[in-house]
Amino acid sequence: MNMPALKYSQIHQGFYTFINEDVLPTCGIEVNVFWQAIERMIADYSNQTSEFINQEQNSQLAANTKIAPVIDRQQLIQAANSKWTSFFEAPCTGNGETETTSKAYLDKHFPLATGSHADVKNYVVYYHHLLAFFDDGSQSGLANPSEFVALCGHKCSPDSIVLQQTQTGLHLEMVFDRKGARGARDCAGIEDILVESNDCIVVDFNAVQIDGESKIQAYRNLQSFLRGDLKTVTIVNGQQTICRMNNDVTFTDVDGDDYCIENKSPIRIRCANQSLATEFMRDSKGALAPQVIIDAVVTSLMLRKAQGTNKQTSLLLERGGFTAKMMESINEMFEA
Structure with missing residues (x-):
């Protein structure tokens, strides 16, 4: 596998291309700035995990929360369309x-x-x-x-x-x-x-296989989900069926103007379990990067792009939670 090299790390080629071509251009972050920042963050996490993850915090979900695996496009669409x-x-x-x-x-x-x-x-x-x-x-x-x-x-x-x-x-x-x-x-x-309803949708990364191509597809699903254009195409007996996320609905208000109701629910993105590693990056010793950090950084970039259309978004973990220091480290990328 061809892995571009950073100062102290190596990167999965597909992940490198995806971030540079599909994610960073929408966020206004320079390529070198991003890769240097994530390299430092992974090194800091490896040296002092407690500063990034609060292990004592338990993220409780409401009983009516809809949980959809990010790798399953059909379930994501069903969750979005259940508003x-x-x-x-x-x-x-x-x-x-x-x-x-x-x-x-x-x-x-x-x-x-x-x-x-x-x-x-x-x-x-x-x-x-x-x-x-x-x-x-x-x-x-x-x-x-x-x-x-x-x-x-x-x-x-x-x-x-x-x-x-x-x-x-x-x-x-x-x-x-x-x-x-x-x-x-x-x-x-x-x-x-x-x-x-205003039920929260949890987009769950815990069920994603950790191989590179599966993970990249999961990120692409999340991008489309946040944009509202996620769809599936199935062919049964020669008949094509397209399943899409519902559009916003428009009525006529009491003054005769358009009355638009957005098809958007509160979204929480649950990053991968803290114990998992990913082949997306390796340090100078060949050790795999913590998947939770990769998820947090990449999804934060996507959420930054989506904030203009849905401000009810946040990150969470199945056990524990991200500390203020972790979120500050991510925000520093945007300000660099």
Whole structure:
């Protein structure tokens, strides 16, 4: 294997090319500055691990966290596309949810000023307000009118309406179709209720094989995932199927302007186990570099590029955590 040489280290050729051609140009960091900095960081880590990793810290994940191996493109796409969940299919609502339960959910989170969503026969938008009409001809707005934020379709007969919880800022979309399987049975023609979540996605490097090509592919997957253009292509019986990350969704707000909801969730990138080494770099004695440092540096570079589109990103470890000194060392690369 041809490995370019640094002052004290050797580098995997594929990794060297990938970083120089695909990563550094997007970050504004000079090639020599980067390689000298990572060489020093690896040497410092080998000499004094405790200054980089806090072994006593335990990174706890919330129960609803979605974990996706970075090497598995399909799982990454599924995690990204689970930001919106049908109320009728969500695990938290149980099996066989009825119309009554869905209306109780609406009454709890988006109550009307008078009456219940269970008795609504039609929803219309009048100027900036959502109005619910009942069977006797009476009407009611929302108890908190500002919770109505957008719609799709005509105000007199919307295809969907979008509500936003005041406390969480999360959205709910009521989809109407009086000819649909569920909408035909619903008194208001509600076909579906889509609930937005803000569940964290953990992109996990722990399952990645440590050979060079697998690792580089994992980094490429992460790049595409952070850009939002990750996709898979499969061919079954001559038919091609493309699976993509969902785009942002756009509705019409109360003033007639576009109302865009981004398809982005909080992202945490879990670096490889501290005990693993990688063939990407070898020191002057031929010892393999710690994989956790390579992961931390490379993913930090990618996150730096992605910060403009999703600022809810961070690094973590399965056991322990990166110290402030470690993050300062990485930030010094950006400032050099």
